[in-house]
Amino acid sequence: MSTAQSQATATQSSIPLDDLRTCIHCGLCTSACPTYLKLGSELDSPRGRIYLMSAVQQGRIGWTGEVVKHLDLCLECRACETACPSGVPYGRLLEAARDEIAKAYPRPWRERLLLKVFRDTLFPYPARLRLALWPVRIAGGLIRKLSGILPDELGRMLELLPQELPDERRYRLPPVVPAAGERRYRVALLTGCVGSVLFARANWATARVLAHNGCEVVIPQDQGCCGALHLHTGASETAREFARRNLKAFPLDDVDAIIVNAAGCGSTLKEYGDMLAGDPAAGPVAERLSAKTKDISEFLSQIDLKPMTHPVPKTVAYHDACHLAHGQGIRKEPRELLAQVPGLRLVELRDAEICCGSAGIYNILQPEMAERLLDDKVDAILATGAEVVATGNPGCLMQIAKGLAGRGGKVQVVHPIEILAQAYGEALP
Ligand code: SF4
Ligand code: SF4
Structure with a gap:
Protein backbone atom coordinates (compact mmCIF):
# COMPACT_ATOMS: atom_id res chain seq x y z
CA MET A 1 0.00 0.00 0.00
CA SER A 2 1.32 3.47 -0.89
CA THR A 3 2.01 6.06 1.83
CA ALA A 4 -0.81 8.21 0.50
CA GLN A 5 -3.25 5.29 0.69
CA SER A 6 -2.03 4.43 4.19
CA GLN A 7 -2.60 7.93 5.43
CA ALA A 8 -6.02 8.03 3.84
CA THR A 9 -6.96 4.81 5.67
CA ALA A 10 -5.58 6.14 8.97
CA THR A 11 -7.41 9.44 8.89
CA GLN A 12 -10.66 7.92 7.59
CA SER A 13 -10.82 5.05 10.06
CA SER A 14 -13.72 5.26 12.49
CA ILE A 15 -12.40 2.53 14.78
CA PRO A 16 -12.16 4.35 18.13
CA LEU A 17 -8.48 4.86 18.93
CA ASP A 18 -9.13 5.26 22.66
CA ASP A 19 -10.82 1.86 22.75
CA LEU A 20 -7.91 0.26 20.86
CA ARG A 21 -5.45 1.79 23.34
CA THR A 22 -7.14 0.13 26.32
CA CYS A 23 -5.69 -3.21 25.11
CA ILE A 24 -2.43 -3.92 26.93
CA HIS A 25 -1.81 -7.05 24.83
CA CYS A 26 -1.64 -9.32 27.88
CA GLY A 27 -3.36 -12.20 26.06
CA LEU A 28 -5.59 -13.20 29.01
CA CYS A 29 -8.54 -13.19 26.62
CA THR A 30 -7.15 -15.83 24.29
CA SER A 31 -8.07 -18.84 26.42
CA ALA A 32 -11.71 -17.63 26.51
CA CYS A 33 -11.98 -17.22 22.74
CA PRO A 34 -13.76 -20.09 20.94
CA THR A 35 -12.03 -19.50 17.61
CA TYR A 36 -8.58 -19.31 19.19
CA LEU A 37 -9.27 -22.46 21.17
CA LYS A 38 -10.19 -24.27 17.96
CA LEU A 39 -7.51 -22.89 15.62
CA GLY A 40 -4.65 -21.90 17.95
CA SER A 41 -3.82 -19.00 15.66
CA GLU A 42 -3.05 -15.57 17.13
CA LEU A 43 -4.88 -13.79 14.33
CA ASP A 44 -8.05 -15.69 15.26
CA SER A 45 -7.79 -14.53 18.87
CA PRO A 46 -9.17 -11.28 20.36
CA ARG A 47 -5.66 -9.86 20.79
CA GLY A 48 -4.72 -10.75 17.23
CA ARG A 49 -7.89 -9.18 15.87
CA ILE A 50 -7.19 -6.03 17.89
CA TYR A 51 -3.67 -5.95 16.37
CA LEU A 52 -5.25 -6.15 12.93
CA MET A 53 -7.74 -3.37 13.70
CA SER A 54 -4.92 -1.18 15.09
CA ALA A 55 -2.82 -1.78 11.99
CA VAL A 56 -5.71 -0.72 9.76
CA GLN A 57 -6.49 2.23 12.02
CA GLN A 58 -2.89 3.41 11.72
CA GLY A 59 -2.93 2.87 7.98
CA ARG A 60 -0.21 0.19 8.04
CA ILE A 61 -2.46 -2.32 6.27
CA GLY A 62 -5.80 -2.15 4.47
CA TRP A 63 -8.97 -4.25 4.59
CA THR A 64 -7.62 -7.08 2.49
CA GLY A 65 -9.37 -10.43 2.08
CA GLU A 66 -6.89 -11.98 4.53
CA VAL A 67 -7.63 -9.40 7.25
CA VAL A 68 -11.38 -9.58 6.70
CA LYS A 69 -11.27 -13.39 6.95
CA HIS A 70 -10.00 -13.22 10.55
CA LEU A 71 -12.61 -10.66 11.57
CA ASP A 72 -15.42 -12.56 9.83
CA LEU A 73 -14.53 -15.65 11.83
CA CYS A 74 -15.17 -13.79 15.09
CA LEU A 75 -18.53 -14.78 16.62
CA GLU A 76 -18.86 -11.51 18.52
CA CYS A 77 -19.62 -13.70 21.52
CA ARG A 78 -17.77 -11.18 23.74
CA ALA A 79 -16.25 -13.89 25.94
CA CYS A 80 -13.05 -11.87 25.56
CA GLU A 81 -14.70 -8.89 27.29
CA THR A 82 -15.47 -11.05 30.31
CA ALA A 83 -11.86 -12.28 30.45
CA CYS A 84 -10.22 -8.90 29.82
CA PRO A 85 -8.70 -7.20 32.90
CA SER A 86 -8.34 -3.91 31.04
CA GLY A 87 -11.98 -3.35 30.08
CA VAL A 88 -11.46 -3.44 26.31
CA PRO A 89 -14.90 -2.90 24.70
CA TYR A 90 -14.22 -5.52 22.07
CA GLY A 91 -17.80 -5.67 20.77
CA ARG A 92 -17.78 -1.94 20.06
CA LEU A 93 -14.43 -2.20 18.28
CA LEU A 94 -15.61 -5.08 16.13
CA GLU A 95 -18.83 -3.28 15.21
CA ALA A 96 -16.82 -0.23 14.06
CA ALA A 97 -14.44 -2.46 12.11
CA ARG A 98 -17.29 -4.31 10.41
CA ASP A 99 -18.88 -1.01 9.43
CA GLU A 100 -15.62 -0.03 7.75
CA ILE A 101 -15.26 -3.40 6.06
CA ALA A 102 -18.79 -3.07 4.65
CA LYS A 103 -17.75 0.19 2.99
CA ALA A 104 -14.18 -0.61 2.00
CA TYR A 105 -14.10 -4.30 1.09
CA PRO A 106 -15.92 -5.65 -1.95
CA ARG A 107 -17.43 -8.93 -0.80
CA PRO A 108 -18.10 -11.78 -3.25
CA TRP A 109 -21.60 -11.61 -4.74
CA ARG A 110 -22.74 -14.73 -2.90
CA GLU A 111 -22.00 -13.18 0.50
CA ARG A 112 -23.72 -9.95 -0.51
CA LEU A 113 -26.75 -11.90 -1.67
CA LEU A 114 -26.93 -13.83 1.60
CA LEU A 115 -26.87 -10.62 3.64
CA LYS A 116 -29.50 -9.12 1.35
CA VAL A 117 -31.81 -12.12 1.69
CA PHE A 118 -31.43 -13.10 5.34
CA ARG A 119 -30.38 -9.88 7.09
CA ASP A 120 -32.01 -7.17 5.00
CA THR A 121 -35.13 -8.84 3.64
CA LEU A 122 -36.34 -11.69 5.83
CA PHE A 123 -35.29 -11.85 9.47
CA PRO A 124 -36.20 -8.33 10.67
CA TYR A 125 -39.72 -8.56 9.22
CA PRO A 126 -42.04 -11.14 10.83
CA ALA A 127 -44.69 -10.88 8.07
CA ARG A 128 -42.13 -11.66 5.35
CA LEU A 129 -40.61 -14.42 7.42
CA ARG A 130 -44.04 -15.98 7.89
CA LEU A 131 -44.63 -15.82 4.14
CA ALA A 132 -41.24 -17.35 3.38
CA LEU A 133 -41.95 -20.18 5.83
CA TRP A 134 -45.36 -20.92 4.38
CA PRO A 135 -44.09 -23.62 1.94
CA VAL A 136 -42.23 -25.26 4.85
CA ARG A 137 -45.43 -25.20 6.88
CA ILE A 138 -47.46 -27.05 4.26
CA ALA A 139 -44.80 -29.33 2.74
CA GLY A 140 -41.98 -29.27 5.30
CA GLY A 141 -41.18 -32.97 5.04
CA LEU A 142 -40.79 -32.89 1.27
CA ILE A 143 -38.78 -29.66 1.28
CA ARG A 144 -36.44 -31.00 3.96
CA LYS A 145 -35.90 -34.15 1.84
CA LEU A 146 -34.97 -31.92 -1.10
CA SER A 147 -32.59 -29.81 0.97
CA GLY A 148 -29.62 -31.61 -0.63
CA ILE A 149 -30.33 -29.96 -3.97
CA LEU A 150 -30.93 -26.47 -2.53
CA PRO A 151 -28.09 -23.91 -2.26
CA ASP A 152 -25.97 -24.75 0.81
CA GLU A 153 -27.08 -21.73 2.80
CA LEU A 154 -30.79 -22.44 2.26
CA GLY A 155 -30.24 -26.04 3.28
CA ARG A 156 -28.53 -24.88 6.48
CA MET A 157 -31.39 -22.50 7.18
CA LEU A 158 -33.89 -25.35 6.79
CA GLU A 159 -31.88 -27.55 9.15
CA LEU A 160 -32.12 -24.84 11.79
CA LEU A 161 -35.89 -24.58 11.69
CA PRO A 162 -37.84 -26.44 14.37
CA GLN A 163 -39.08 -29.81 13.09
CA GLU A 164 -42.61 -28.58 13.61
CA LEU A 165 -43.25 -24.88 13.12
CA PRO A 166 -45.31 -23.55 16.03
CA ASP A 167 -48.95 -22.67 15.50
CA ILE A 303 -39.21 -8.46 42.21
CA ASP A 304 -40.92 -10.25 45.04
CA LEU A 305 -41.59 -13.48 43.16
CA LYS A 306 -44.74 -15.48 43.84
CA PRO A 307 -43.94 -19.11 44.74
CA MET A 308 -44.03 -21.67 41.94
CA THR A 309 -46.26 -24.51 43.05
CA HIS A 310 -46.41 -27.01 40.16
CA PRO A 311 -43.58 -29.55 40.08
CA VAL A 312 -41.53 -29.98 36.90
CA PRO A 313 -39.66 -33.20 37.72
CA LYS A 314 -36.91 -32.95 35.12
CA THR A 315 -33.13 -32.80 35.04
CA VAL A 316 -32.27 -29.54 33.32
CA ALA A 317 -28.94 -28.21 32.02
CA TYR A 318 -28.60 -24.47 31.47
CA HIS A 319 -26.57 -23.03 28.57
CA ASP A 320 -25.42 -19.40 28.88
CA ALA A 321 -26.36 -17.43 25.78
CA CYS A 322 -23.31 -15.25 25.01
CA HIS A 323 -25.24 -12.00 24.90
CA LEU A 324 -26.81 -12.77 28.26
CA ALA A 325 -23.63 -13.90 30.07
CA HIS A 326 -20.97 -11.78 28.38
CA GLY A 327 -23.16 -9.05 26.88
CA GLN A 328 -25.31 -8.37 29.96
CA GLY A 329 -23.47 -10.09 32.82
CA ILE A 330 -26.53 -12.23 33.60
CA ARG A 331 -25.54 -15.70 34.77
CA LYS A 332 -26.90 -16.47 38.21
CA GLU A 333 -30.45 -15.13 37.70
CA PRO A 334 -31.72 -17.82 35.28
CA ARG A 335 -30.06 -20.55 37.36
CA GLU A 336 -31.58 -19.26 40.61
CA LEU A 337 -35.03 -19.08 39.03
CA LEU A 338 -34.80 -22.62 37.67
CA ALA A 339 -33.56 -23.84 41.05
CA GLN A 340 -36.83 -22.56 42.61
CA VAL A 341 -38.97 -24.81 40.39
CA PRO A 342 -40.33 -27.65 42.54
CA GLY A 343 -38.99 -31.05 41.55
CA LEU A 344 -36.47 -29.67 39.06
CA ARG A 345 -32.83 -30.79 39.24
CA LEU A 346 -30.45 -28.27 37.73
CA VAL A 347 -27.13 -29.60 36.45
CA GLU A 348 -24.13 -27.57 35.31
CA LEU A 349 -22.90 -27.83 31.77
CA ARG A 350 -19.20 -28.11 30.99
CA ASP A 351 -18.05 -24.88 29.28
CA ALA A 352 -21.56 -23.45 29.64
CA GLU A 353 -20.25 -19.98 28.68
CA ILE A 354 -18.60 -21.06 25.43
CA CYS A 355 -20.59 -20.10 22.34
CA CYS A 356 -22.72 -22.80 20.68
CA GLY A 357 -21.84 -21.42 17.22
CA SER A 358 -25.17 -19.76 16.50
CA ALA A 359 -24.20 -16.05 16.75
CA GLY A 360 -26.96 -14.47 14.69
CA ILE A 361 -26.46 -15.69 11.12
CA TYR A 362 -22.87 -16.84 11.77
CA ASN A 363 -23.98 -20.47 11.51
CA ILE A 364 -25.22 -19.78 7.99
CA LEU A 365 -22.18 -17.74 6.91
CA GLN A 366 -19.43 -19.66 8.75
CA PRO A 367 -20.78 -23.22 8.92
CA GLU A 368 -17.49 -25.01 9.54
CA MET A 369 -16.57 -23.21 12.76
CA ALA A 370 -20.24 -23.14 13.83
CA GLU A 371 -20.45 -26.95 13.47
CA ARG A 372 -17.27 -27.53 15.46
CA LEU A 373 -18.57 -25.42 18.34
CA LEU A 374 -21.97 -27.05 18.17
CA ASP A 375 -20.43 -30.53 18.35
CA ASP A 376 -18.66 -29.57 21.58
CA LYS A 377 -21.84 -28.09 23.00
CA VAL A 378 -23.86 -31.22 22.22
CA ASP A 379 -21.13 -33.43 23.75
CA ALA A 380 -21.28 -31.32 26.92
CA ILE A 381 -25.08 -31.52 27.09
CA LEU A 382 -25.18 -35.28 26.55
CA ALA A 383 -22.48 -35.76 29.22
CA THR A 384 -24.80 -34.28 31.86
CA GLY A 385 -27.56 -36.82 31.26
CA ALA A 386 -30.07 -33.93 31.31
CA GLU A 387 -33.53 -34.48 29.84
CA VAL A 388 -33.90 -30.79 29.04
CA VAL A 389 -31.51 -28.02 28.07
CA ALA A 390 -32.64 -24.44 28.72
CA THR A 391 -31.23 -21.29 27.14
CA GLY A 392 -32.49 -17.73 26.76
CA ASN A 393 -31.90 -16.86 23.12
CA PRO A 394 -33.73 -17.94 19.92
CA GLY A 395 -30.51 -18.46 17.95
CA CYS A 396 -29.05 -20.78 20.60
CA LEU A 397 -32.38 -22.65 20.88
CA MET A 398 -32.36 -23.39 17.13
CA GLN A 399 -28.67 -24.22 16.93
CA ILE A 400 -28.66 -26.56 19.94
CA ALA A 401 -31.92 -28.24 18.86
CA LYS A 402 -30.37 -28.91 15.46
CA GLY A 403 -27.24 -30.38 17.04
CA LEU A 404 -29.22 -32.61 19.39
CA ALA A 405 -31.55 -33.75 16.61
CA GLY A 406 -28.47 -35.03 14.77
CA ARG A 407 -27.56 -37.15 17.82
CA GLY A 408 -30.83 -38.91 18.47
CA GLY A 409 -32.98 -35.97 19.57
CA LYS A 410 -33.85 -37.27 23.05
CA VAL A 411 -33.09 -34.02 24.88
CA GLN A 412 -35.73 -31.29 24.82
CA VAL A 413 -34.57 -27.71 24.16
CA VAL A 414 -36.60 -24.90 25.74
CA HIS A 415 -36.44 -21.31 26.90
CA PRO A 416 -36.17 -21.20 30.74
CA ILE A 417 -39.35 -19.12 30.90
CA GLU A 418 -41.33 -22.05 29.45
CA ILE A 419 -40.29 -24.14 32.44
CA LEU A 420 -41.27 -21.33 34.81
CA ALA A 421 -44.67 -21.04 33.11
CA GLN A 422 -45.26 -24.74 33.75
CA ALA A 423 -44.23 -24.24 37.37
CA TYR A 424 -46.98 -21.60 37.62
CA GLY A 425 -49.49 -24.16 36.37
CA GLU A 426 -49.67 -23.09 32.74
CA ALA A 427 -50.28 -25.95 30.34
CA LEU A 428 -47.92 -25.47 27.42
CA PRO A 429 -49.58 -27.04 24.39
S1 SF4 B 1 -8.25 -7.57 24.94
FE1 SF4 B 1 -7.89 -7.42 27.15
S2 SF4 B 1 -7.28 -9.51 27.74
FE2 SF4 B 1 -7.08 -9.38 25.50
S3 SF4 B 1 -4.95 -8.81 25.16
FE3 SF4 B 1 -6.14 -6.88 25.22
S4 SF4 B 1 -6.04 -6.22 27.37
FE4 SF4 B 1 -5.39 -8.36 27.34
S1 SF4 C 1 -15.95 -12.01 20.46
FE1 SF4 C 1 -15.72 -14.20 20.88
S2 SF4 C 1 -14.91 -15.09 18.96
FE2 SF4 C 1 -14.62 -12.86 18.83
S3 SF4 C 1 -12.57 -12.48 19.59
FE3 SF4 C 1 -13.94 -12.25 21.37
S4 SF4 C 1 -13.99 -14.29 22.33
FE4 SF4 C 1 -13.14 -14.55 20.24
Missing part, protein backbone atom coordinates in the same frame (compact mmCIF):
# COMPACT_ATOMS: atom_id res chain seq x y z
CA GLU A 168 -48.75 -18.95 16.27
CA ARG A 169 -52.52 -18.66 16.66
CA ARG A 170 -52.33 -20.71 19.85
CA TYR A 171 -49.90 -18.26 21.40
CA ARG A 172 -51.24 -14.98 20.07
CA LEU A 173 -51.02 -12.23 22.68
CA PRO A 174 -53.50 -9.36 22.96
CA PRO A 175 -52.13 -5.77 23.04
CA VAL A 176 -52.48 -5.80 26.84
CA VAL A 177 -52.25 -8.89 29.06
CA PRO A 178 -53.86 -8.06 32.41
CA ALA A 179 -52.16 -8.83 35.70
CA ALA A 180 -53.54 -11.81 37.60
CA GLY A 181 -54.90 -10.27 40.79
CA GLU A 182 -53.58 -6.95 42.03
CA ARG A 183 -51.48 -5.02 39.51
CA ARG A 184 -48.02 -4.38 40.92
CA TYR A 185 -46.15 -3.40 37.74
CA ARG A 186 -46.83 -2.36 34.20
CA VAL A 187 -44.22 -3.61 31.73
CA ALA A 188 -43.76 -3.65 27.95
CA LEU A 189 -42.66 -6.81 26.13
CA LEU A 190 -40.34 -6.93 23.12
CA THR A 191 -41.65 -9.87 21.11
CA GLY A 192 -38.76 -9.94 18.62
CA CYS A 193 -38.90 -10.59 14.89
CA VAL A 194 -37.66 -14.18 14.60
CA GLY A 195 -38.92 -14.72 18.16
CA SER A 196 -42.49 -13.71 17.37
CA VAL A 197 -42.66 -16.19 14.46
CA LEU A 198 -40.65 -19.18 15.67
CA PHE A 199 -40.77 -18.71 19.45
CA ALA A 200 -44.27 -17.37 20.01
CA ARG A 201 -44.56 -19.95 22.76
CA ALA A 202 -41.71 -18.36 24.74
CA ASN A 203 -43.35 -14.94 24.36
CA TRP A 204 -46.66 -16.35 25.55
CA ALA A 205 -44.95 -18.03 28.52
CA THR A 206 -43.15 -14.77 29.35
CA ALA A 207 -46.42 -12.84 29.44
CA ARG A 208 -48.10 -15.53 31.54
CA VAL A 209 -45.30 -15.64 34.13
CA LEU A 210 -45.30 -11.84 34.34
CA ALA A 211 -49.08 -11.80 34.75
CA HIS A 212 -48.86 -14.39 37.56
CA ASN A 213 -46.49 -11.98 39.28
CA GLY A 214 -48.82 -9.01 39.18
CA CYS A 215 -47.58 -7.43 35.95
CA GLU A 216 -49.81 -5.87 33.35
CA VAL A 217 -48.00 -6.62 30.10
CA VAL A 218 -48.23 -4.20 27.18
CA ILE A 219 -47.25 -5.46 23.72
CA PRO A 220 -46.39 -2.32 21.69
CA GLN A 221 -47.92 -2.90 18.28
CA ASP A 222 -45.45 -0.69 16.38
CA GLN A 223 -42.31 -2.31 17.72
CA GLY A 224 -39.79 -3.60 15.19
CA CYS A 225 -36.50 -5.43 14.93
CA CYS A 226 -34.00 -4.42 17.63
CA GLY A 227 -31.27 -3.98 15.00
CA ALA A 228 -28.84 -6.58 16.42
CA LEU A 229 -28.25 -8.40 13.16
CA HIS A 230 -27.38 -5.18 11.35
CA LEU A 231 -25.26 -3.87 14.21
CA HIS A 232 -23.15 -7.01 14.18
CA THR A 233 -22.72 -7.28 10.42
CA GLY A 234 -21.47 -3.85 9.41
CA ALA A 235 -24.75 -1.98 8.97
CA SER A 236 -24.90 0.10 12.15
CA GLU A 237 -26.73 2.99 10.48
CA THR A 238 -29.66 0.67 9.69
CA ALA A 239 -29.46 -0.62 13.28
CA ARG A 240 -29.83 2.97 14.50
CA GLU A 241 -32.91 3.41 12.29
CA PHE A 242 -34.48 0.34 13.91
CA ALA A 243 -33.55 1.76 17.31
CA ARG A 244 -35.26 5.10 16.55
CA ARG A 245 -38.42 3.26 15.54
CA ASN A 246 -38.46 1.39 18.85
CA LEU A 247 -37.92 4.62 20.78
CA LYS A 248 -41.25 5.77 19.38
CA ALA A 249 -43.00 2.40 19.81
CA PHE A 250 -42.29 1.78 23.51
CA PRO A 251 -44.30 3.86 26.03
CA LEU A 252 -41.32 4.69 28.21
CA ASP A 253 -43.18 6.96 30.62
CA ASP A 254 -45.96 4.45 31.23
CA VAL A 255 -43.98 1.33 32.05
CA ASP A 256 -41.70 0.20 34.84
CA ALA A 257 -39.55 -1.93 32.56
CA ILE A 258 -39.09 -3.17 29.03
CA ILE A 259 -38.88 -6.94 29.17
CA VAL A 260 -36.83 -8.92 26.67
CA ASN A 261 -36.54 -12.71 26.55
CA ALA A 262 -33.97 -12.93 23.74
CA ALA A 263 -30.39 -12.34 24.90
CA GLY A 264 -29.16 -10.78 21.65
CA CYS A 265 -32.09 -8.34 21.46
CA GLY A 266 -31.81 -7.39 25.15
CA SER A 267 -28.11 -6.72 24.82
CA THR A 268 -28.79 -4.46 21.82
CA LEU A 269 -31.59 -2.52 23.53
CA LYS A 270 -29.23 -1.92 26.44
CA GLU A 271 -26.78 -0.42 23.92
CA TYR A 272 -29.26 2.01 22.34
CA GLY A 273 -27.94 4.78 24.59
CA ASP A 274 -24.40 4.28 23.22
CA MET A 275 -25.60 3.76 19.65
CA LEU A 276 -27.50 7.05 19.59
CA ALA A 277 -25.19 9.06 21.84
CA GLY A 278 -24.36 11.43 18.97
CA ASP A 279 -28.01 12.22 18.24
CA PRO A 280 -29.13 15.17 20.40
CA ALA A 281 -32.84 14.42 19.93
CA ALA A 282 -32.87 10.62 20.21
CA GLY A 283 -29.84 10.13 22.48
CA PRO A 284 -31.45 10.99 25.85
CA VAL A 285 -34.56 8.90 25.06
CA ALA A 286 -32.33 6.01 24.02
CA GLU A 287 -30.49 6.28 27.35
CA ARG A 288 -33.78 5.97 29.21
CA LEU A 289 -34.92 3.01 27.10
CA SER A 290 -31.62 1.23 27.73
CA ALA A 291 -31.89 1.88 31.46
CA LYS A 292 -35.41 0.41 31.56
CA THR A 293 -34.55 -2.72 29.55
CA LYS A 294 -34.40 -5.94 31.56
CA ASP A 295 -33.94 -9.52 30.57
CA ILE A 296 -36.91 -11.53 31.84
CA SER A 297 -34.69 -13.44 34.30
CA GLU A 298 -33.17 -10.18 35.54
CA PHE A 299 -36.60 -8.62 36.14
CA LEU A 300 -38.05 -11.67 37.89
CA SER A 301 -34.99 -11.80 40.16
CA GLN A 302 -35.55 -8.20 41.22
